[in-house]
Amino acid sequence: MPVILAAGNLADFFETEAQLTEPWPMIAAAVVHVALVGAFFGLPAGIGIWAERKVSGRIQDRLGPTRVGGKFGWLQSLADGMKLVQKEDLAPSAADGMLFRVAPYIVIVASITAFMVLPFSDGWVSVAMDCGLFLIFAILSLEVVGVILAGYSSGSKWALFGAMREAAQMVSYEIPMAICGLVPIVAAGSLNLGEIGEMQQGLAYNWLIFNNPCTLAGFFVYFTCATASCKRAPFDLAEAESELVAGFLTEYSGMRWSFFFLGEYASMFVVSGIATILFLGGWHDGLGIVSGLRANSQVGEYIAQILGIGIFISKASLLVLVQIWVRWTLPRLRIDQVMTTCLKYLLPISCVLFLGAIIWPLLLMGTGKTHLISPLGERVPRTAAVEKVESDLGEASGIPMDLEDLIENESSEGEAPADDSTSADHSAGDDEATDAPEEAASDSGEDK
Amino acid sequence: MAGAQLLFLLFALATCASAVMVVVSQNVVRMAFWLIISLGSTSALYFLLHADFVGATQLLVYVGGTLVLLVFGVMLTASGPHVKIKMSPAEGFLAAGVGCLFLAMIFFTVIPVANDWDEVVIRLEAQNDVTDAGGGYNALGEGNTTRPLGLSFLGTRPDKDLNSTSGTLSTGYLLPFEIVSVHLLVVLIGAAYLARAKRRVDAEEA
Amino acid sequence: MDELSGYLFVGAVLFVCGVICMTTKRNGIGVLMGVELVLNGANLNFVAFSRFSPLGLDGQVVALFVIVLAAAEAAVALAIALNFYNNHQTIDVDRGNELSG
Numbered sequence: 091m092p093v094i095l096a097a098g099n100l101a102d103f104f105e106t107e108a109q110l111t112e113p114w115p116m117i118a119a120a121v122v123h124v125a126l127v128g129a130f131f132g133l134p135a136g137i138g139i140w141a142e143r144k145v146s147g148r149i150q151d152r153l154g155p156t157r158v159g160g161k162f163g164w165l166q167s168l169a170d171g172m173k174l175v176q177k178e179d180l181a182p183s184a185a186d187g188m189l190f191r192v193a194p195y196i197v198i199v200a201s202i203t204a205f206m207v208l209p210f211s212d213g214w215v216s217v218a219m220d221c222g223l224f225l226i227f228a229i230l231s232l233e234v235v236g237v238i239l240a241g242y243s244s245g246s247k248w249a250l251f252g253a254m255r256e257a258a259q260m261v262s263y264e265i266p267m268a269i270c271g272l273v274p275i276v277a278a279g280s281l282n283l284g285e286i287g288e289m290q291q292g293l294a295y296n297w298l299i300f301n302n303p304c305t306l307a308g309f310f311v312y313f314t315c316a317t318a319s320c321k322r323a324p325f326d327l328a329e330a331e332s333e334l335v336a337g338f339l340t341e342y343s344g345m346r347w348s349f350f351f352l353g354e355y356a357s358m359f360v361v362s363g364i365a366t367i368l369f370l371g372g373w374h375d376g377l378g379i380v381s382g383l384r385a386n387s388q389v390g391e392y393i394a395q396i397l398g399i400g401i402f403i404s405k406a407s408l409l410v411l412v413q414i415w416v417r418w419t420l421p422r423l424r425i426d427q428v429m430t431t432c433l434k435y436l437l438p439i440s441c442v443l444f445l446g447a448i449i450w451p452l453l454l455m456g457t458g459k460t461h462l463i464s465p466l467g468e469r470v471p472r473t474a475a476v477e478k479v480e481s482d483l484g485e486a487s488g489i490p491m492d493l494e495d496l497i498e499n500e501s502s503e504g505e506a507p508a509d510d511s512t513s514a515d516h517s518a519g520d521d522e523a524t525d526a527p528e529e530a531a532s533d534s535g536e537d538k
Numbered sequence: 539m540a541g542a543q544l545l546f547l548l549f550a551l552a553t554c555a556s557a558v559m560v561v562v563s564q565n566v567v568r569m570a571f572w573l574i575i576s577l578g579s580t581s582a583l584y585f586l587l588h589a590d591f592v593g594a595t596q597l598l599v600y601v602g603g604t605l606v607l608l609v610f611g612v613m614l615t616a617s618g619p620h621v622k623i624k625m626s627p628a629e630g631f632l633a634a635g636v637g638c639l640f641l642a643m644i645f646f647t648v649i650p651v652a653n654d655w656d657e658v659v660i661r662l663e664a665q666n667d668v669t670d671a672g673g674g675y676n677a678l679g680e681g682n683t684t685r686p687l688g689l690s691f692l693g694t695r696p697d698k699d700l701n702s703t704s705g706t707l708s709t710g711y712l713l714p715f716e717i718v719s720v721h722l723l724v725v726l727i728g729a730a731y732l733a734r735a736k737r738r739v740d741a742e743e744a
Numbered sequence: 745m746d747e748l749s750g751y752l753f754v755g756a757v758l759f760v761c762g763v764i765c766m767t768t769k770r771n772g773i774g775v776l777m778g779v780e781l782v783l784n785g786a787n788l789n790f791v792a793f794s795r796f797s798p799l800g801l802d803g804q805v806v807a808l809f810v811i812v813l814a815a816a817e818a819a820v821a822l823a824i825a826l827n828f829y830n831n832h833q834t835i836d837v838d839r840g841n842e843l844s845g
Binding site for chain 2: 771772776778780795818826
């Protein structure tokens with residue numbers, strides 16, 4: 091079954107347990123996945139809009155919504171949504187009707203589809219694929235198409251200007267964003283988001299942001315570019331109300347207008363989720379609790395998964411909150427400043443960081459380590475690596491016990507002092523696999 | 539595989555219908571829209587063919603990059619919001635007739651190729667000392683082609699050599715990859731120069 | 745093989761639509777879109793044959809090269825189209841007839 095069917099194990103489950111005939115397991119699994127992502131997607135969008143109003147209110151010394159739903163106005167998003175649904179669905183007479191009506195759907199589909207490859211916990215992802223990060227960036231880049239069509243088909247000069255600005259901004263900011271996404275990839279050695287998340291288990295110094303100075307700087311550059319590519323303030327030139335009325339949104343109202351906002355909040359969450367997985371340890375807590383639980387038992391593993399989802403969502407929501415905070419604190423830039431920031435500063439910086447991430451392991455070669463802070467990333471001496479391969483071979487072909495023990499002892503002397511805990515052991519294995527390519531290559535070669 | 543066939547029908551219909559709409563529409567922006575739908579569904583077909591990386595590249599480079607560039611071009615060259623450079627109905631009928639004939643011709647060449655394909659596969663296996671019958675690269679795990687593709691750009695071909703019985707190693711695509719990279723750089727500079735040059739002349743004239 | 749012929753048919757339709765688009769459109773950018781359709785039809789064939797043949801990933805690699813070269817082609821062609829528009833104040837390719845004697 092092709093990977094795109096988005097069903098994987100769930101489809102198999104429907105086929106074997108529920109006894110469904112051929113096309114239906116796939117459809118049922120797809121419906122379940124869509125329902126999960128949809129429920130999940132509706133929730134943070136609603137919470138995000140409510141949080142935005144509350145946070146902006148507090149920052150501006152107001153109260154924000156207080157009445158709807160009793161305290162704190164927590165049902166405000168629902169009330170907003172009901173109001174927007176009831177509004178008349180109108181298109182200006184100067185507009186290109188079909189494109190005007192279709193454009194919001196392109197934006198929202200591009201934003202939601204990105205959830206398809208975003209893992210929430212170890213293996214809890216609707217499509218696990220090797221080029222997951224690549225595909226997420228590809229899908230997010232489609233959003234700009236909807237924005238351009240919306241601006242162009244509105245038949246209004248404000249909308250057209252807004253769309254042109256937006257397109258220029260999003261297309262330019264995607265480049266440094268993708269390059270900064272590659273900086274931790276160089277350290278991790280995989281584009282598979284699930285693998286990258288699992289690589290950062292154990293204590294917080296295993297997080298890729300602490301891997302080297304380039305990833306540390308890369309996180310901040312990535313976050314800036316992500317904010318800009320979600321068209322959030324201070325980069326929201328496309329809807330700069332002081333110049334362009336509301337940019338490409340000028341002619342939209344009611345539900346179609348709100349689709350743009352749902353899309354914006356969804357992609358805010360997606361870029362924050364990518365930042366969480368690439369830099370901030372994904373679904374791992376940094377104290378070793380999740381990895382410790384998982385090592386214990388079957389039940390512990392399930393609890394660890396649930397805990398992991400909670401941790402992942404809280405980390406990503408924290409980043410969303412920072413985006414909201416930035417929006418209501420910083421003044422808007424001018425369009426030329428926005429483009430200058432990207433093309434003259436962020437793009438060269440991200441290229442330098444990418445280069446630095448490649449050079450960093452070479453710089454560390456003399457110290458015998460591959461990781462400065464973490465005690466786990468010690469470089470395995472070449473002889474020890476060869477011996478380890480030999481010992482693996484020995485296990486396979488049944489070399490006598492005492493000889494094997496001898497080899498084991500020798501190789502563990504050469505290895506890192508990685509006996510702190512089970513979780514530490516795990517990551518030591520991971521680090522070796524990524525950081526000592528000769529060893530990894532020869533290992534896998536022997537496996538085959 | 540009925541599920542996959544269902545999806546194939548869906549995306550194949552979307553691809554073909556929107557390709558026809560590209561030809562039929564007279565408004566350039568609508569053409570661009572239908573082209574986006576067509577190329578997007580083509581990338582879905584790539585995913586159905588277990589070509590994940592090609593599908594993702596199609597979305598990123600083609601739909602997200604090239605087509606946005608085209609729409610930019612439409613906006614920069616349009617004199618009004620709805621540009622129509624019309625062709626006469628007679629031309630349209632002629633084009634439709636020629637197109638149908640052309641399509642029929644290709645269909646009648648495609649049918650024998652597809653019918654004899656099993657024999658072709660057997661012959662290819664014999665010629666190349668490959669034993670994996672019908673599996674192709676599928677054995678590498680349901681479309682996770684990123685790593686073998688990357689390795690083939692570095693000059694080694696595990697996807698081919700692991701199935702081969704002859705013991706000779708295949709060549710990869712390192713040189714074409716380098717050439718394409720340099721070519722892209724040249725094109726980048728050239729396009730920037732072409733697009734800038736006229737504006738400078740305009741500034742001098744004005 | 746049924747599946748293969750399905751993909752080949754889709755590729756054929758894309759190719760023919762592209763050719764018709766190239767020949768009938770008078771808008772320069774419309775012609776470019778036709779070229780993109782033709783390239784996609786060819787690409788679909790490459791990937792389909794790669795999937796159903798025992799020869800590994802060759803077809804996919806070629807498809808990747810085609811996508812990259814199409815991006816390059818679009819950039820240059822667009823620059824030419826912009827220059828054409830600057831010179832002729834229109835994008836109608838029938839107006840570019842200075843070289844016809």
